[in-house]
Amino acid sequence: MTNFIDTYQNQIFNSLIILGVFFAILMILKISIRKIGKKSGINDARIHLIIRYTTVSLFLLSLLVLAFIFGAQFEDLALVFSSVFAVIGIALFAIWSILSNITSGVIMFFSFPYKVGDKIQIHDKDYPIEAIIEDIRAFQLHLRLDNGNLITYPNNLILQKPVTLVQKDAIEDFENGTDLI
Structure with missing residues (x-):
């Protein structure tokens, strides 16, 4: 030794x-x-x-x-x-x-502009999604649809598709039951 x-x-x-x-x-x-x-x-x-x-x-x-x-x-x-x-x-x-x-x-x-609780629209030609981000994980996002269904959306696809943040006022109106139209 x-x-x-x-x-x-x-x-x-x-x-x-x-x-x-x-x-x-x-x-x-x-x-x-x-x-x-x-x-x-x-x-x-x-x-x-x-x-x-x-x-x-x-x-x-x-x-x-x-x-x-x-x-x-x-x-x-x-x-x-x-x-x-x-x-x-x-x-x-x-x-x-x-x-x-x-x-x-x-x-x-490091560069994802959306956070848990944000309502987003994913502009997918075949299956457009509008949902609230419930969780962001290592492999996928958990998105909650308005009808209560949970969608797991792969991280690599969210970076490939155009995404729009739904205005916070619209989310508050939605949560309060106010008619958006």
Whole structure:
């Protein structure tokens, strides 16, 4: 054991520094994501989801840096990563829509102009929808129709279709039972 420590003393010291830096970056990112989420009125479940994505990404990046610190060569890592990505790519080809919805969920976290409680119109040629956003999740939105039915709408489609925010006055009139005409 002491032979290992003596041999890799510099690498262990550098690794501890790198891990400390990545931990500090992770804490700063978590605080920033929470602030952005709260400022934008995003619910806690979505904030925690983005924090998990960030944590996993930083963890994988730190593993890559640690591999270089301990002497891994770029060519060796390139071979390993290309093999792994090829297998993952083939396996995930069948479930591309899941990845598309996850990616859309991340994009929606930072740039989706609508919030839970907003009434929106989705302009879909085949099936237009007017509903209130009940929840925004990792894979889909939960939309409540006027008749009470719940629709789950995929995140990737909401970014592809034109969406209109129904005026808040119209929603208040609707909730109060006032005739809109």
